[in-house]
Amino acid sequence: MAENKLDLLTIYALIKENPFAFYIPSYQRGYRWTERQVIDLLDDIYEFTNRKGRTIDEFYSLQPVVVKPKNGSWEVIDGQQRLTTIFLLLKYFNNRLSVEFQKDLYILSYETREGSAEYLESLSEEKSKTNVDYFHIYQAYTAIKNWFSRKQNIVNDFEAALLNSTKIIWYEVNEDIDSIDIFTRLNIGKIPLTNAELIKALFLFRDNFEGNDKTRQLRQIEIAGEWDRIEATLREKEFWGFLSDGNDNYDNRIEFIFDLMSGKTKEDKDFTFRYFHKRFNQIKDVEMAWKEVKDYFLTFQEWYNDRELFHLVGFLITVREKVALLKTESVGKTKTIFKNFLKNKIKSYTNFQISELSYSENSDKAKIRNTLLLFNVVSIINNKASNYRFQFGRFKAENWDIEHIHSVKSSMPEREEHRKDWMNEIFNYTKVKDLKQRIRRWLEIEKKNRTEEFETIYDDVLKIYSEDGTAEEIDDLTNLTLLDDGTNRGYKNSIYPIKRNKIIQKDQDGTFIPLCTKNVFLKYYNDSVDQMTLWGKTDRRSYFKAILDVLKIYLPGQIVNQNQ
Numbered sequence: 001m002a003e004n005k006l007d008l009l010t011i012y013a014l015i016k017e018n019p020f021a022f023y024i025p026s027y028q029r030g031y032r033w034t035e036r037q038v039i040d041l042l043d044d045i046y047e048f049t050n051r052k053g054r055t056i057d058e059f060y061s062l063q064p065v066v067v068k069p070k071n072g073s074w075e076v077i078d079g080q081q082r083l084t085t086i087f088l089l090l091k092y093f094n095n096r097l098s099v100e101f102q103k104d105l106y107i108l109s110y111e112t113r114e115g116s117a118e119y120l121e122s123l124s125e126e127k128s129k130t131n132v133d134y135f136h137i138y139q140a141y142t143a144i145k146n147w148f149s150r151k152q153n154i155v156n157d158f159e160a161a162l163l164n165s166t167k168i169i170w171y172e173v174n175e176d177i178d179s180i181d182i183f184t185r186l187n188i189g190k191i192p193l194t195n196a197e198l199i200k201a202l203f204l205f206r207d208n209f210e211g212n213d214k215t216r217q218l219r220q221i222e223i224a225g226e227w228d229r230i231e232a233t234l235r236e237k238e239f240w241g242f243l244s245d246g247n248d249n250y251d252n253r254i255e256f257i258f259d260l261m262s263g264k265t266k267e268d269k270d271f272t273f274r275y276f277h278k279r280f281n282q283i284k285d286v287e288m289a290w291k292e293v294k295d296y297f298l299t300f301q302e303w304y305n306d307r308e309l310f311h312l313v314g315f316l317i318t319v320r321e322k323v324a325l326l327k328t329e330s331v332g333k334t335k336t337i338f339k340n341f342l343k344n345k346i347k348s349y350t351n352f353q354i355s356e357l358s359y360s361e362n363s364d365k366a367k368i369r370n371t372l373l374l375f376n377v378v379s380i381i382n383n384k385a386s387n388y389r390f391q392f393g394r395f396k397a398e399n400w401d402i403e404h405i406h407s408v409k410s411s412m413p414e415r416e417e418h419r420k421d422w423m424n425e426i427f428n429y430t431k432v433k434d435l436k437q438r439i440r441r442w443l444e445i446e447k448k449n450r451t452e453e454f455e456t457i458y459d460d461v462l463k464i465y466s467e468d469g470t471a472e473e474i475d476d477l478t479n480l481t482l483l484d485d486g487t488n489r490g491y492k493n494s495i496y497p498i499k500r501n502k503i504i505q506k507d508q509d510g511t512f513i514p515l516c517t518k519n520v521f522l523k524y525y526n527d528s529v530d531q532m533t534l535w536g537k538t539d540r541r542s543y544f545k546a547i548l549d550v551l552k553i554y555l556p557g558q559i560v561n562q563n564q
Contacts, residue, residue: 005172006201008061008277011086012163014106021073021107024080025179030113030133031084035143038085042147046154049161060161061270062086064169064198068179073109077179082168084108087120088141092148093159169198169273195273196252200227202276203286223290230254230297239304241393242314243323257296260324261289299327306335307389311377312342314392319349319370343553350374350554354547359402359475360410368402371547372482376514378550394512403483404493405520406466406535408473411493412458419454425498426461435464465495467536477547478540481517496535 014020048060065079076083087108094102110116119127119134128138148155203223209216234240234253243256250256255272262275280286303309313326330338349370357364357371373395380390404411413419420443427439438457442450463469494502500521507513523529526542548558 004174004201005170006198006205006277007170007172008059008167008274009170010059010164011090011166011168014168015090015103019104019106021109022067022083023070023073023075024108024110024113024116025075026112027179028076028080030116031081031136031140033081033085033136033140035139038140038143039147041085042144045161045166046151046158048165049154049157059165059167059274061274062166062168063270064171066171066173068173068177069175073107075179077173079168084120084137085140086162088123088137088144089162091120091123092141092144093155096155169270171198171201195258195270196250196255198273199255199258199276202273202280203227203290205286209286226290226294227254230257230293233297233301237393238389238391239300241391241396242304242310243300243317244393244396245317245320246396254293257293260296260327261292263324296327299330307387308339308381309335309342311381311390312339312346314390315374315377316342316345318373318392318396321345346374347554347556350551353559354477354555355544355559357477359404359480365402368477368480369482371477371551372402372480372516374554375547375550376482376516378554379515382550388515390514391512395514398484398512400482400484400514402480404474405479405481405496405499406472406474407462407493407495408475408479409459409462410473412455413493422493423454423457425494429495429498430461430464432464435460461495465497465534467534474540478544479535481520482514483517484512497533500532 045060048054048058062082063079065083066077067074067079068077069075083106087105090103090105094105108117108120113133115131116133116137119131119137123138123141125138128134148158151158204220209219211219231252231254234243234256240248240253258272258276262272264271264275276289279289303313316326317323326342329341333341350367352367354367354371357368359365359368377390380386380388413422423439423443427436427443430436430439435457442453442457462472466472503513503518503521507518519525520543523532523539525546526539528538548555
């Protein structure tokens with residue numbers, strides 16, 4: 001059986017010498033591109049044509065066209081809409097010329113849409129009103145004419161870019177394969193032609209391998225099996241959560257490795273495919289490329305399986321360090337040397353006085369978050385007897401961020417529903433009778449001065465549950481920890497004992513709570529706990545000292561404020 005073929009073809013290749021003939025089968029719907037889609041395509045090609053610094057070998061890539069040979073023509077399984085739009089563009093360029101100078105265009109014929117091929121030649125406005133397919137074709141052609149009417153001076157350059165620097169991803173399937181089955185699977189998303197799927201076809205193309213047919217087939221099977229095992233591991237929740245930046249835009253996660261190999265740095269959906277297509281055409285190094293894929297994967301596995309590497313690398317990826325940089329730096333290094341590199345890299349994220357950080361300063365918030373995350377990570381690394389690992393995937397997915405431990409006045413709830421929730425929580429917790437009565441009245445009676453009364457009650461609650469009876473505004477690191485979005489909204493600005501009860505309940509329910517957040521609400525860092533109802537000065541000092549002790553190698557030259 002012949003193999004599927006994958007290539008990149010210029011638009012000019014479709015019309016030169018013997019123009020291609022395309023056959024649109026009955027299972028295809030009619031042409032339905034909107035004016036917006038046509039204009040987007042024109043804008044994209046125009047932007048590419050006018051991009052500064054564009055090299056002669058760069059090209060604009062259209063999405064895949066899936067075809068198979070049929071009676072001397074090409075049956076279009078996927079890509080009819082793109083082919084029709086490009087045909088209309090070519091038709092526009094031809095219509096500007098006298099007949100003797102017009103180019104022969106590729107042919108579009110239809111199994112059941114009688115008259116569509118003829119209409120593509122006439123593009124009659126009057127006839128466009130007689131058939132829904134004609135209507136959409138005419139609207140698209142009109143959009144093309146209107147677009148160029150505003151840019152007459154660029155038509156020749158645009159045509160040259162379309163013909164010679166615009167390529168389609170040509171995916172030719174075996175003629176024995178059932179067309180309707182492929183069409184159905186493509187359109188329900190079972191085999192989307194992502195970069196990974198297209199690259200897989202490049203890797204498994206038999207002509208890329210040496211030896212006889214049997215040897216080549218065995219190598220194809222080996223690579224396909226290794227491919228599946230790599231993809232399966234990348235699908236594991238913990239592994240991917242550690243390795244990714246929190247976004248999962250990959251249908252096939254092995255494409256993450258291909259992006260790293262290609263050096264993809266911009267939003268260009270076909271960049272990685274073009275990289276491998278060019279690489280394999282120029283130097284035919286499929287075996288070398290596949291060895292590189294496996295090297296990336298085995299490096300990631302090593303990081304994941306080594307507990308200290310897992311946490312050091314995981315921290316850096318979470319704070320947006322580039323995985324490609326870390327991979328490059330690991331090459332040729334022993335584990336010890338690479339770990340020292342990672343520790344020095346982490347120091348670049350903690351090069352400040354932590355005693356001077358303030359939640360009220362927006363510029364400090366990233367520093368605070370990174371410091372608290374590192375405190376968690378290094379605390380886990382230091383416990384050599386434990387197998388516990390920080391759950392980087394959940395930390396990223398659940399949007400953990402900094403929050404006050406002891407409530408502060410500046411974070412008072414603003415919205416009515418949040419204020420009611422806050423009042424109900426205090427009412428259910430407090431044993432202060434006068435306070436309960438005031439809260440009950442506030443909840444039951446609507447008054448004009450409701451906001452003012454809430455602020456008074458809020459201020460009084462902070463005083464009652466503060467160490468010295470004042471509503472302190474403590475914005476430094478001694479009063480900050482990591483809380484997730486959901487948990488944070490659930491008790492934002494609640495007093496310490498309510499937050500503590502909720503943390504304990506969530507921990508019992510199996511919710512992920514960072515180790516040091518849990519320790520804060522268990523008062524783990526204070527050697528002499530005499531009360532559990534507030535976060536006092538002794539608690540704050542002990543907590544800050546623990547942060548300094550745990551992070552001492554990452555925080556050299558810290559000046560300690562004795563009041564903290």
